[in-house]
Amino acid sequence: MAVEALPSNALRRPRRSRPTGHSAASNGVVYVVAAVVIVLMLAPVAYIVIGGFRTNSQITDSPAGFPAPWVAKNYVDVLTGGLFWRLVGNSLIVGLLTTLGVVVLGLMASFAIARYEYRLRGAMYALFAAGLMFPVTVAITPLYIVVKNLGLTNTLAGVILPQIAFGLPTTIIILVPFLRAIPVEIQEAAEIDGASRLGFFWRMVVPLSLPGVVTVGILAFIGSWNGYLLPLFILNNPSTFTLPLGVQQFSSQYSVDTARVLAFTSLSMLPALIFFSIFQRRIVGGLTGAVKG
Amino acid sequence: MTVREQLPTGRSSGPRSTTGGGVTSPLPVARRRSTGSWRSRLEIAVLTGPALAVFLLFVIFPVLAAAYYGFYRWAGYGVPTQFVGLQNYVTIVQDPTFLAALGHNTVIVVLSLVLQGPIAVLLALLLNRKMRGQTLIRVLIFIPYVISEVVVGTGWSLILQTSGALNSALQAVGLGALKVDWLANPDVAIWTLMGIITWKYVGFAVILFLAGLQGIPEELTEAASIDGATFWQIQRRITLPLLGPTLRIWAFLSVIGALQLFDLVYIIWGQYVASTAGTSTMATYLVVNGRNAGSYGYGNAVAVVLFVISLIVALVYQRFVLRRDTEGALTGKGR
Numbered sequence: 001m002a003v004e005a006l007p008s009n010a011l012r013r014p015r016r017s018r019p020t021g022h023s024a025a026s027n028g029v030v031y032v033v034a035a036v037v038i039v040l041m042l043a044p045v046a047y048i049v050i051g052g053f054r055t056n057s058q059i060t061d062s063p064a065g066f067p068a069p070w071v072a073k074n075y076v077d078v079l080t081g082g083l084f085w086r087l088v089g090n091s092l093i094v095g096l097l098t099t100l101g102v103v104v105l106g107l108m109a110s111f112a113i114a115r116y117e118y119r120l121r122g123a124m125y126a127l128f129a130a131g132l133m134f135p136v137t138v139a140i141t142p143l144y145i146v147v148k149n150l151g152l153t154n155t156l157a158g159v160i161l162p163q164i165a166f167g168l169p170t171t172i173i174i175l176v177p178f179l180r181a182i183p184v185e186i187q188e189a190a191e192i193d194g195a196s197r198l199g200f201f202w203r204m205v206v207p208l209s210l211p212g213v214v215t216v217g218i219l220a221f222i223g224s225w226n227g228y229l230l231p232l233f234i235l236n237n238p239s240t241f242t243l244p245l246g247v248q249q250f251s252s253q254y255s256v257d258t259a260r261v262l263a264f265t266s267l268s269m270l271p272a273l274i275f276f277s278i279f280q281r282r283i284v285g286g287l288t289g290a291v292k293g
Numbered sequence: 294m295t296v297r298e299q300l301p302t303g304r305s306s307g308p309r310s311t312t313g314g315g316v317t318s319p320l321p322v323a324r325r326r327s328t329g330s331w332r333s334r335l336e337i338a339v340l341t342g343p344a345l346a347v348f349l350l351f352v353i354f355p356v357l358a359a360a361y362y363g364f365y366r367w368a369g370y371g372v373p374t375q376f377v378g379l380q381n382y383v384t385i386v387q388d389p390t391f392l393a394a395l396g397h398n399t400v401i402v403v404l405s406l407v408l409q410g411p412i413a414v415l416l417a418l419l420l421n422r423k424m425r426g427q428t429l430i431r432v433l434i435f436i437p438y439v440i441s442e443v444v445v446g447t448g449w450s451l452i453l454q455t456s457g458a459l460n461s462a463l464q465a466v467g468l469g470a471l472k473v474d475w476l477a478n479p480d481v482a483i484w485t486l487m488g489i490i491t492w493k494y495v496g497f498a499v500i501l502f503l504a505g506l507q508g509i510p511e512e513l514t515e516a517a518s519i520d521g522a523t524f525w526q527i528q529r530r531i532t533l534p535l536l537g538p539t540l541r542i543w544a545f546l547s548v549i550g551a552l553q554l555f556d557l558v559y560i561i562w563g564q565y566v567a568s569t570a571g572t573s574t575m576a577t578y579l580v581v582n583g584r585n586a587g588s589y590g591y592g593n594a595v596a597v598v599l600f601v602i603s604l605i606v607a608l609v610y611q612r613f614v615l616r617r618d619t620e621g622a623l624t625g626k627g628r
Contacts, residue, residue, distance in 0.1 A: 226441030
């Protein structure tokens with residue numbers, strides 16, 4: 001492209017405005033639609049966040065109004081109380097260990113399925129793929145009994161292990177084609193250099209599949225962070241509650257204190273939002289299937 | 294072996310990996326070592342063992358156990374002894390509450406497709422153009438999908454209370470006549486639920502479709518526009534047909550998700566209100582009448598019914614709709 005010849009302001013956005021002849025008016029329509037949609041999408045979220053800055057009497061007087069004056073007390077109360085941080089801690093432990101488990105176990109199994117020839121390979125892939133058909137909802141009651149028999153009710157492990165298991169199908173379905181796409185030539189080169197197949201796995205596959213792994217890990221983490229049904233069954237002791245359970249308990253316990261519930265709720269969505277905005281490129285990229293490293 | 298066909302066929306359905314470059318690898322990837330060598334077997338066992346163990350114990354076994362417990366009346370303690378045959382299933386099929394829940398699920402499935410599909414396609418087409426703030430807009434649309442159902446549900450139930458923000462806002466702008474009890478009124482509640490579902494999940498559809506749109510070569514639309522096609526002609530004749538595989542995958546995920554809807558309904562309507570407000574689903578019925586009622590055998594039977602319905606829908610869909618997409622538009626599933 002002969003970009004050099006263009007004036008400097010065109011230089012900055014040569015890829016943005018493609019010369020397909022969109023008129024300024026039609027672009028205007030797009031922006032208006034986009035603006036309306038975004039307002040609709042964000043209004044409820046904004047209501048929760050802003051509502052947290054009001055007092056209960058403000059909310060009763062005018063449920064849809066703005067804070068007048070803005071009060072930070074609700075947020076300060078939530079942030080200085082121990083409950084919120086305990087819930088965040090539990091959710092973090094569950095989320096991180098779930099992600100770790102899903103990634104490690106999923107990567108290992110995917111590697112075997114993708115790059116070894118053995119008789120049960122097809123059956124194994126089909127078995128994991130069939131797991132997509134079993135959401136937690138269907139298996140929840142016997143799953144609870146399994147966890148109970150292992151003595152893991154009211155422990156975080158009782159949530160983590162099933163979450164790993166239910167995260168494996170998606171992980172393997174995403175990673176297997178990814179690992180198959182690594183050229184045989186690289187493997188041959190590694191073998192010529194004396195690497196075993198497991199050595200090849202550690203030195204080559206893990207780094208090369210990192211983009212796919214990141215996508216899978218993010219999906220697992222967000223799924224775990226937002227998970228409700230499984231913790232609801234497994235965790236009955238409030239000290240083990242994860243954030244979703246805590247939010248629900250808090251909102252029923254303080255149902256008269258609407259402002260505090262709003263502050264609590266908006267703080268509890270913050271971590272997921274931060275996490276998402278850091279990694280959004282990966283998520284979108286992972287869904288495209290064209291993960292760019 | 295027929296299962297073999299389900300394996301992704303190497304490069305064709307796999308993600309366009311950056312590592313692939315121009316090198317084409319022969320299809321069956323690994324044949325370096327002879328299959329039977331003990332070392333190779335040991336490696337396979339080490340690699341797949343942990344995943345298989347966890348998966349069998351926490352996914353496959355519970356699902357099979359559900360089928361077994363479904364034949365018993367059982368309170369969840371000890372070994373189930375009171376075999377009741379198909380009695381649980383007879384009760385389910387005759388329970389008007391369950392049939393109502395099934396009806397709600399059907400409505401939710403249909404309305405999810407009808408509402409979210411067109412909205413999402415339209416938005417994706419509009420947002421697919423190169424524009425300022427593209428990334429920001431995409432992120433913002435995706436936000437409701439990322440927030441947990443519990444948070445979303447708590448927030449919405451506060452907004453939608455009779456004396457909540459929505460009714461108060463309607464009053465303020467002079468539309469007081471439109472004030473309704475959004476949550477408890479059985480004529481309105483299912484639409485309230487659909488509104489919330491659309492709000493929460495449409496962003497996922499948009500992102501999926503945008504991803505699909507990126508796979509359509511620009512040359513096609515460029516050639517068409519040189520030939521004088523208008524923007525909407527291009528979308529209708531070129532983009533939409535090529536987006537077909539993505540649309541069909543999305544519809545599949547949406548249907549399965551709608552059949553198994555639980556969190557939102559349970560959070561917003563709770564275990565008692567959902568059925569009177571007309572928003573109960575099979576999954577909330579399962580939890581309320583199984584675990585909460587202490588009838589674990591019965592709950593398992595409901596789970597089996599829910600699973601069989603999902604399975605039939607999935608198989609029919611794959612047989613008649615997805616079969617066309619031999620290439621598989623997406624390798625990643627939504628959740």
